[in-house]
Amino acid sequence: MNAEPKKDEGRAEVWGDITPDAARRLVTAAVHAFAERGYHATTTRDIAGRAGMSPAALYIHYKTKEELLYQISKVGHQRALEIVEDARDSGGTPAERLSHAVRAFVRWHAEHHTTARVVQYELGALGEEHHAEVIAIRKATDGAVRAILEDGVRTGEFDVPDVRGATVAVLSLCIDVARWFNAQGRSTPDEVGELYAGLVLRMVGAQGR
Amino acid sequence: MNAEPKKDEGRAEVWGDITPDAARRLVTAAVHAFAERGYHATTTRDIAGRAGMSPAALYIHYKTKEELLYQISKVGHQRALEIVEDARDSGGTPAERLSHAVRAFVRWHAEHHTTARVVQYELGALGEEHHAEVIAIRKATDGAVRAILEDGVRTGEFDVPDVRGATVAVLSLCIDVARWFNAQGRSTPDEVGELYAGLVLRMVGAQGR
Structure with missing residues (x-):
């Protein structure tokens, strides 16, 4: 157990949009508490303590533990969606865009593996409305990757017998990096990201691979 | 919450070797409790209650909650190892053996996704010695898949620039099925399994794919 947020997850680029500073500290503390002990074994008191705050001070920013999980999940999912939408809209051939998407998506899941694990493994603890909102973001992410595959099939650059199945596989391969990635590895x-971009281009039968 | 073990996870083939019957019931109850609430949020009292037993009766079979997790993790990891070793030793070309390994490994992770999630996501809660034992089984599993890839490279059937990296990717793709698989999907x-075997053969540059 370590009360200090790990360096790789404390980066401004992940939680930088969350203000004020106290709310951002609470989110960072919650990510680490959830990752270490699981959502259900964590109390708001644990989270406040990690952030160096009182439970009453936490309550000013987040009324419930679920609100903290929702904030983490929303920001994580929105970031994942931005990454694949950027790649989809980046110009270049379908192979270039798919390679771009995989490299960026893998990099995010490796660098922010603690956050990504919470985002992926604690989905079931979200309240009904929050869950529905997050599922909608996931569908959009899936759609952005599928659009790149469909473009490649249309131009004849890719050969993909089952586009929907291949889309699931590509995203799954990248997401699971969060489970096994080790910063000391x-x-x-x-x-x-580079290795996976190559493997994914082969999966979609990209010409010349 | 559901006190009854789900049908797909209660199959004799997973826990059939655990005797007596009371120990098997406790393991099944623990799998579902850990999957729903996480290891740290589950008490031995919860597990005993799900199995229709008293905490004292649980104690006859398992001295600690960690012993239950160890039992689940060991059986799950040994089963995964058997699957890939069977495929490695099954005869046939490297492509046939790799296809066999992927189909069987995916099927296991899909059918037993609740068990597989506990096995994969609660590794960090194992005690030091138990953790080391499980890591050794994981290394053997990795080695069995790598051996198939190396055979294919040796015979010229596969084209794999980074065998170690591709081995990680193949196992990761299959393991993550446990996260997203939905029995109602x-x-x-x-x-x-069939889809993934085709994708993996492309990943390793199998001839004619």
């Missing part, structure tokens, strides 16, 4: 996030 | 475990 042999590969950097960029190296995994 | 559009694909059966066998259909996902």
Whole structure:
């Protein structure tokens, strides 16, 4: 157990849009508490303590533990969606856009693996409305990747017998990086992204691979 | 919440070797409790209650909650290892053996997704010795898949620039099925296995794919 947020997850780029500073500190503390002990084993008191605040101070920003999970899940899912939409709209051939999407999506899941695990594994703890909202973002992410695959099939650059199934596989491969990635391991996030972009281009039968 | 074990996870083939019957019931109850609430939020009293037993009766079979997790993790990991070792030793070309491994590994993770999630996501809660034992089984599983890839490269049937990286990717793709698979969804475990075997053969540059 470590009361200090890990460096890789404390980066401004993840939670930078959350203000004021106290709310941002609470979100960072919640990510680490949920990742270590699970959502259900974590109390708002634990989270406040990690953030160096009182439970009453937490309550000013978040009325419930579920609101904190929702905030984490929403920001994480929106960031994932932005990444694949950027790639979809980036110009270039379908192979270039797919490679771009995979490299960026893998890098995010490797660099922010603690956040990504909470986002992926605690979905079931969201309230009904929040869950529906997050599922809609996931569908849009799925749609953005599928659009790139469909473009490649249309131009004849890709050969994909089952576009829907291949889309699930591509996203799944990238998301699972959050489970196994180890910052002290042999590969950097960029190296995994590069390897995976190559593997995914082969999966979709990209010409010349 | 549902006190009854789900049908797909109660199958004799998963926990059939655990005797007596009371120990098997406790393991099944623990799998569902851990999957729903997480390891740290579950008490031995919860588990005993789900199994229709007293905490004292649980204690006869398992001294601690961690022993239950260890039992689940060990059986799950041993089963995964058997699956890939069977495929490695099954005869046939490397492509046939890899296809066999992926189909069987995916099927296991889809059919037993609740167990597989506990096995994969609660690794960090194992005690030090138990963790080391499970990591050794995981390394053997990785080694069995890698051996098939190396055979294919040796015979010229596969073209794999990074065998170690591709091995991680193949296992990761199959393991993540446990996260997203939905028994009420559009694909059966066998259909996902078939799709994934084709995608993996492309990933390793199998001839004629």
